[in-house]
Each structure stands twice: as C-alpha cells, then as structure tokens.
Amino acid sequence: MTEPRRFQLHRDQDISGVSGTGIVADGVLWPDGTADLRWRGPRPSAVHWDRLDDAEAIHGHNGATRFVWLDTASAPDAERKYTPRGFRIYAEVTDRYGSRVSVQESSLATEDCVWIFAKNDRDENPSPHLTVDNARVIRDALAEFLREWNEAESGAPSQEEPTP
Numbered sequence: 001m002t003e004p005r006r007f008q009l010h011r012d013q014d015i016s017g018v019s020g021t022g023i024v025a026d027g028v029l030w031p032d033g034t035a036d037l038r039w040r041g042p043r044p045s046a047v048h049w050d051r052l053d054d055a056e057a058i059h060g061h062n063g064a065t066r067f068v069w070l071d072t073a074s075a076p077d078a079e080r081k082y083t084p085r086g087f088r089i090y091a092e093v094t095d096r097y098g099s100r101v102s103v104q105e106s107s108l109a110t111e112d113c114v115w116i117f118a119k120n121d122r123d124e125n126p127s128p129h130l131t132v133d134n135a136r137v138i139r140d141a142l143a144e145f146l147r148e149w150n151e152a153e154s155g156a157p158s159q160e161e162p163t164p
Helices: 052-059 132-154
Strands: 005-011 022-029 035-039 046-049 065-069 088-094 100-105 114-119
Touching (some): 035 052, 052 065, 052 132, 088 132, 100 132, 114 132
Antiparallel strands (some): 005 022, 005 065, 022 035, 035 046, 100 114
C-alpha cells in the first residue's frame, strides 16, 4: 500500500453500551500498516494502533462492529472480504466440479474457530473436490487464520511461517 486509506467503524450492536450504533468512529490506515482511529459521540477521543488487526480484535466485538473502507485498496493484501455479519472470509475458490468453497471466521463465542463451506448451484452442500491450486489457497487461508489466532493469543506478531 502506498497511499493512506480511510475507513469507518459501523457498529450494528453496542456490546459495551458506550458508543452506540451506526458510524461510531473514523480512521486512517497508513502505508506503514499503522492506523489512527477517532471516536465520534459526546466524548470523542483518538487512538493510534501499530497494526489494524489489533484495532479489529479490540473493537470488532466478534462482528458487531464492521470496518468499512471509504477508499479503494492500492495493494492486493489490503482487500479483505467479510460476510454480511462482519466475519472475515479468508478465501473463496471454485472446486473441480463448480462448487464454491470458502474459509470463514466463525461467530462461535466460546473459542476461536473457522468454517469451511461448500455450496453448488443446486444449493446443495457437497464435499469439496479440490484441485492442487484450490488446496494451496485453502492451506494459505488456514495458515493466515492460525497466524492471527497465535498473535491474538500471545499479543505479539507470530513468527510462524506457513508450511508449503
């Protein structure tokens, strides 16, 4: 990423009972990966984050708050996808027989989990028949999920590299 990107926090449910719902904050993701966030409301404040993922982990409230981008991405890895409920979609591929396979963050509140979904045009949920390229995408998506989980658990960036 070479240019700053603006975003807003859209809160669908006020888990803490403090900031309300709707657009609750405005932010900027800087080219070096740091982010600044300015809270709206009767007691506005500002906070700086060394990593946007940390801000998402604290303020995302498991999908109750969505990070909505106002500017288009200038780098492929800046384009993250989310479900309508605000959960991360790590990858989507089409398998050998045309089924759509996705790896998605789970909404389970008791532990960190990830879903692997498959759906075909007949609205059936078949077992995915993955090509080698499909499997590599899914492997990398699962490795990213595990890196994020390790970082959240330890509070520090993970040094773990995905196994090719």
